[in-house]
Structures are given as structure tokens and as C-alpha cells.
Amino acid sequence: MAFESLSERLQGIFKKLRGKGKLTEKDIKEAMREVKVALLEADVNFKVVKDFINTVTEKALGQEVMESLTPAQQVIKIVHEELINLMGPVESRLNLGSKVPSIVMMVGLQGSGKTTACGKLANFLKKQGKNPLLVACDTVRPAAIKQLQVLGSSINVPVFTMGDKVDTADIAKASIDYAKSHNIDVVIIDTAGRLHVDEELMEELVRIKEAVHPNEILLVADAMTGQDAVNVASAFNERLDITGVILTKLDGDTRGGAALSIKAVTQKPIKYVGVGEKLADLEPFYPDRMASRILGMGDVLTLIEKAQAAIDEKKALEMGQKILSKQFTLEDFLEQLKSLKNMGPIDQLLSMIPGINKSALKNVEVSEKDLKRIEAIILSMTKEERQNPSIINGSRKKRIAKGSGTTIQEVNNLLKQFEETKKMMKRFADIDKELKRGRLRLPFLQ
Numbered sequence: 509m510a511f512e513s514l515s516e517r518l519q520g521i522f523k524k525l526r527g528k529g530k531l532t533e534k535d536i537k538e539a540m541r542e543v544k545v546a547l548l549e550a551d552v553n554f555k556v557v558k559d560f561i562n563t564v565t566e567k568a569l570g571q572e573v574m575e576s577l578t579p580a581q582q583v584i585k586i587v588h589e590e591l592i593n594l595m596g597p598v599e600s601r602l603n604l605g606s607k608v609p610s611i612v613m614m615v616g617l618q619g620s621g622k623t624t625a626c627g628k629l630a631n632f633l634k635k636q637g638k639n640p641l642l643v644a645c646d647t648v649r650p651a652a653i654k655q656l657q658v659l660g661s662s663i664n665v666p667v668f669t670m671g672d673k674v675d676t677a678d679i680a681k682a683s684i685d686y687a688k689s690h691n692i693d694v695v696i697i698d699t700a701g702r703l704h705v706d707e708e709l710m711e712e713l714v715r716i717k718e719a720v721h722p723n724e725i726l727l728v729a730d731a732m733t734g735q736d737a738v739n740v741a742s743a744f745n746e747r748l749d750i751t752g753v754i755l756t757k758l759d760g761d762t763r764g765g766a767a768l769s770i771k772a773v774t775q776k777p778i779k780y781v782g783v784g785e786k787l788a789d790l791e792p793f794y795p796d797r798m799a800s801r802i803l804g805m806g807d808v809l810t811l812i813e814k815a816q817a818a819i820d821e822k823k824a825l826e827m828g829q830k831i832l833s834k835q836f837t838l839e840d841f842l843e844q845l846k847s848l849k850n851m852g853p854i855d856q857l858l859s860m861i862p863g864i865n866k867s868a869l870k871n872v873e874v875s876e877k878d879l880k881r882i883e884a885i886i887l888s889m890t891k892e893e894r895q896n897p898s899i900i901n902g903s904r905k906k907r908i909a910k911g912s913g914t915t916i917q918e919v920n921n922l923l924k925q926f927e928e929t930k931k932m933m934k935r936f937a938d939i940d941k942e943l944k945r946g947r948l949r950l951p952f953l954q
Contacts, residue, residue, distance in 0.1 A: 511764040511802050517546040518587075519804045525580040533569060536583065540565045543587070551734035551765030556594070556772045564590050588799050594768055596795030600752060600777035605723045609641070609687040609695045613720070614754075615713055615744055616728035618701035621756035621782060623652060625728045626698045627659030628782065628790035629754070633694055640665055641692040643683040645716060647672040648700040656698055663787055666690075676700070676712055677719040684720055697722070705743045713748055724751045726779065729766060731758045737766035738773050745774045755793070756782035767798065838886050838894040841926050845879060884912035885922050897923055 521542045528535055540561050547557045564586055567573070573582040604610035612629065616622040623646065630640040642660045644667060646652035653669050660667035668683040680697055687695050699716060702709045717725065727750045729737040737755070744750055753770055758781045771777055778793040886894060888911035893900050900908070900923065909916045 511550070511767075511798075514546055514550040514764055515802050515804055517549075518543065518802065521546070522580065522584050522587075522803075525583060528580065531573075531579040531583070536565065536568045536573075539583070540568070547765075547768070550768070553735060553738055553765070553769035553773055556769045559772070560590060560594060584803065588803055591768075591799035591802060592795045594795075595771050595778065595793075595798060598796075599792060599794045600779050601792075602779060603723055603751065604694065607723075608693050609684065610693065610724075611684065611695045611697065611720050611722040612724045612726060613697045613699065613713075613716060613722040614726055614728055615699050615748060615750070616701050617705070617730075617740055618649060618703050620701065620728045620730045622646075622701055622728040623655050623698050624659065624787075625754050625756060625780075625782060625790070626656065626696050627663065627665075628787050629726075629780070630660070630665045630694075630696055631663045631787045632780075632790050633696075634663065634665060638694050639692050640694040640696055641683065641687050641690075642667045643680060643695060643697045644669040645676040645679050645697050646700040647674070647676055647679075648702075652698070652700075659787070666692075677715040680716045680720045695720075705740065710747045717748060726750065726752050726754050727776075728754045728756060729770070731755045731764070731766045731781075734765045735769070738769045741770050741774050741776070745776055750774070750776055752777050752779035754778075754780045754782065754790075758783055764802070836930055838889065838897055838926055841929060842883060842886050844929070845882060881912075881914060881918065882922055885909075885914055885919055888912040897926060 521539055525531065525535065525539050543564070544557055544561045547560065548554065552560075564583075567586045567590075568583045573579050573586070576582045602612070604612075614622055614626050614629075616625075626642055630642055633640050642656055642665055644653040644656045646656075653672060657667045657669070659665075668679075668686050670679045670682060676699070683695055683697070686692075697716065697720070699713055700709065725748050727741055727744045729741055731737060733740075741750070741753060753774075753776060755767055755770070755778050758764075758767065767778060767781075780790050781793050783789050783791055885908060888908045889900070893904065893908075900919075905916050905919045909919050912919075
């Protein structure tokens with residue numbers, strides 16, 4: 509998970525500060541030295557770190573903080589605000605303009621995930637009611653055209669191609685004519701990449717830009733390359749005047765330095781982040797939400813949005829009624845697990861909840877294999893057993909284990925998980941009732 513080690517380091521530094529009560533100038537400067545080391549180790553650009561620390565230190569040593577009743581909280585608030593300013597300060601939306609079709613040109617080095625990002629963006633825009641077209645202008649990399657066609661087919665988005673022998677600027681121009689005559693409102697152009705920035709690549713990209721005058725030129729950069737991603741962004745920006753960045757692989761074992769440096773170095777915003785390998789794993793980049801995640805404050809808004817996208821509202825209401833009336837069955841349990849899986853990795857979801865201990869999340873995951881095993885066990889039960897698991901005795905467990913190709917222990921584990929989930933959901937339902945009556949306030953809302 510991105511920023512994991514940086515997040516842990518910063519939370520440790522601020523925990524020490526909170527333990528001191530009143531702060532001295534020495535306390536703040538020592539804490540800022542530790543923050544500086546943590547940011548540098550996260551591969552944040554050196555100049556960006558220097559400016560960030562200077563700004564935070566100056567504000568933290570101000571009268572308002574030093575004389576506050578909760579100086580440590582004030583320092584954390586300043587760090588939070590400056591992290592937002594560093595990456596934002598506000599969410600940067602895609603500028604599609606008023607002319608139809610809107611044109612988005614995707615650029616980047618080979619291996620950055622550019623072609624996949626084209627598919628993800630097309631999928632994202634389609635869900636927003638747009639009618640996108642993917643354009644194959646990478647005529648250099650073997651199988652790039654085929655890859656784009658496969659991606660387009662999987663999300664039911666047309667792909668415009670003229671093969672690999674036609675000039676790319678001509679392909680781009682022809683695709684716009686095609687879009688106009690086929691009721692397409694967004695054209696996404698996949699361009700060639702190289703292993704490194706070179707003159708030949710830049711000239712080709714400049715020619716495509718001049719041929720179609722795109723609304724957006726988005727650089728696709730690999731977050732895992734850290735400082736190199738920032739250098740690549742600077743080079744592309746210098747020649748093409750990019751309008752924004754899509755940062756891929758932010759879900760991987762990345763230190764997060766690119767996300768914290770790109771905006772400050774290029775003055776161009778991160779517009780989207782890739783948070784997984786699936787075509788649905790593209791999210792708009794919200795600097796305030798990312799800053800909150802880094803500081804361990806959670807990200808409730810993104811969690812709610814993921815739930816709304818993955819869970820059918822009518823089914824959710826029906827499920828709520830079943831929980832309240834104690835009619836929650838093993839079939840409902842399986843359905844809930846599938847919905848949760850659609851929302852993304854469990855550890856990522858839990859990390860969005862304020863106050864959750866990050867170290868407790870390690871190795872928390874429900875894999876496709878786990879789901880299939882659970883499904884096999886539940887489907888090996890009779891309808892009566894699924895509706896009323898309390899009747900499942902030793903001989904029934906033996907039959908279910910044999911029928912599902914699992915062990916009695918695995919059947920027992922599932923029944924235990926089911927009972928725990930029922931208890932937890934009942935607790936959530938009680939909290940919801942208390943909140944509606946105004947009798948309860950959650951700690952992070954106080």
C-alpha cells in the first residue's frame with residue numbers, strides 16, 4: 509500500500525509530540541528534522557522537502573501554536589494543510605471543453621502502464637455517461653495495437669486503428685473525423701513510449717499534438733519509480749506542456765515520493781491514480797483525502813464512494829432489514845463477501861477508516877481462492893442449513909466438507925466467521941439507530 513512506511517513514520521513522530529503537552533522550539537525543530545528524514549526516505553524531491561519543512565517550521569513556531577492548549581494537534585493540522593497544498597490544493601478535474609469530440613492525448617515511457625491507463629480512463633468516462641473512442645497511435649511497440657483492442661473489447665469501447673505502417677499524426681487526425689461521424693464525444697489517443705526520453709519520441713508526440721490540438725495531454729507515470737517519475741514528468745512537460753498526470757501503481761510497494769513531488773516540480777496536477785490492475789481501478793486524485801490517509805486520519809469519503817459503486821442500494825436496504833430482523837443467512841453472508849471484494853483489497857478499505865491500527869491490517873485479504881472455497885462450502889449445504897446454520901451438527905459438517913472438497917475445520921471456520929459477522933453487523937445497525945436518534949456521536953466526528 510502506497511505511503512505505508514511514510515505514514516507509520518509520521519504517525520510515530522506526532523505521537524511523541526502529543527505526549528509532551530506543551531512544546532518548546534527545540535521539540536518542534538527536532539520533530540521537523542525527523543519529518544524531513546521520513547520524506548527524503550520516501551523519495552520526495554530534495555528541494556520540495558526543504559521548502560515544505562521551512563514552511564511548516566515557520567508556521568509551527570508561530571505564536572498561535574506555541575500558546576495553544578493543544579500545540580501538537582496544531583502542528584499536525586499545519587502539516588496536513590501543507591501536504592494538501594503540496595499535492596493540490598484542490599482536486600483537478602479533466603478539462604474536456606465544450607467542443608465535441610474532446611481529445612485526450614496519453615503520453616509516457618514504455619512500461620509505465622500507459623495503454624492500460626487508456627483503457628481505465630475510457631472505462632471511467634463511460635461510467636460517467638460519455639461515449640469514448642480509443643485510438644491506437646503506438647505503432648512502435650509490438651502488440652500495442654492488439655493490447656488496446658483487447659482492452660476496448662473488454663469494456664465495450666470501440667478502438668480506431670489504421671495499422672502500424674501509417675504516420676501517427678495522420679492516424680490521430682483520421683480518428684477525429686471518425687469520432688465526429690460516429691457520435692463519439694471523447695477521443696483517447698494512446699501514443700508510443702520509449703524506455704527513456706529521446707528526441708525522436710518527443711518529435712512524434714509534438715506532431716500529434718499539433719495535428720489534433722488535444723484538450724488534455726496526460727502523462728502516465730509509474731509511482732514505483734519514485735524520483736525518476738518526477739524527472740520524466742519534467743522532461744515531458746518541457747516539450748509538450750502536459751496538462752496533468754496519471755500516477756500508476758500507487759497500490760504497490762511504493763514510497764509515494766512521486767505523488768508528493770510532481771505537482772511542486774512541474775506545477776501540473778495529478779488528475780488520476782491507478783490503485784490496482786483491474787480496469788475499474790482508477791480513481792480521481794483528491795489531495796485532501798491523500799493527505800488524510802498519509803497522516804492516519806482515514807478517508808471516509810472514498811470509502812463511501814466505493815461502497816456506492818459496488819453495492820446495489822436496493823439490496824443494501826434489504827440486507828439492512830434482514831440484519832435488524834435477525835434473518836441474515838449464509839447466502840446473504842456470501843453475497844456480502846462478494847460485494848466487499850468488488851470494492852477492492854480489504855486492507856486498503858480498512859485503512860480508510862479513521863483510527864484503525866495500520867499494523868493490524870497486514871496480511872488481511874479475501875482472495876478469489878478464499879471466496880471460491882467459501883462459496884463451495886455454502887453451496888454444499890441444503891437450503892435449510894443455509895437458512896438456519898444452528899442445525900449443522902457433526903455428521904452434516906462431514907457431508908458438507910466432503911461435498912465441497914474442504915475439511916471439517918474449514919467448515920467450522922466459516923460458521924464461526926458467519927456468527928462473528930452477524931454480531932458485527934448487529935452492532936453497526938445499533939450504532940446507526942443511535943446516530944439517527946442523536947444519542948451517539950462517533951469519536952472521529954466529534
